[in-house]
Amino acid sequence: MSDLTAHHVGLTVADLERMVEFYRDSFGLDVVNRFTVSGDAFATAVDVAGASARFAHLDADGVRIELVEYEPEGETRTDPELNQPGAAHLGLSVDDVDEFFASLPEGVETLSEPQTTSTGTRILFVRDPEGNLVEVLDA
Structure with missing residues (x-):
């Protein structure tokens, strides 16, 4: 192989x-x-x-x-919730999630403001214009 x-x-x-x-x-x-x-x-x-x-x-x-x-274009899918089997997201890291959040262009949808998880990681989820989820986390 x-x-x-x-x-x-x-x-x-x-x-x-x-x-x-x-x-x-x-x-x-x-x-x-x-x-x-x-x-x-x-x-x-x-x-x-x-x-x-x-x-x-x-x-x-x-x-x-x-x-x-x-x-040809296929059927548009509904926006999946992260906990649904088959849901996918893109993960990107930045030096400072809060700074990134503050610099987002007006109108960019987020699931929440930046949060700190129980592991200490600072995260933010953004939806692109077509509903795809992008996780942004501290590097």
């Missing part, structure tokens, strides 16, 4: 440009690559008839975050 290494964390989005703007402007992530994939092999691999997709890769300090917008 080949050696396994992590390549990316992916989020399927409805509006690629809006989501790139959000992650770039709210989190300071750099866009490192953009591309489109289509054709029979791609449609077969993702099991979506006639699929094509636009991609943007963002760099989160060495972790590649892949935003992908599919055509």
Whole structure:
């Protein structure tokens, strides 16, 4: 068996440009690559008839975050609660959660103000414009 290494964390989005703007402007992530994939092999691999997709890769300090917008677009999912099986979130660390919280652009939804957990970790959960959860925690 080949050696396994992590390549990316992916989020399927409805509006690629809006989501790139959000992650770039709210989190300071750099866009490192953009591309489109289509054709029979791609449609077969993702099991979506006639699929094509636009991609943007963002760099989160060495972790590649892949935003992908599919055509045809699937059904929009409801916002999952964190305690629901299958719920997912992206975790990003910052030097100071409170400073990050204070610097968030107006209108960015959070689940609460920053909190300190029983382990002493300072955390904050943010929803991106499409409802995906992002955990921000002290580095």
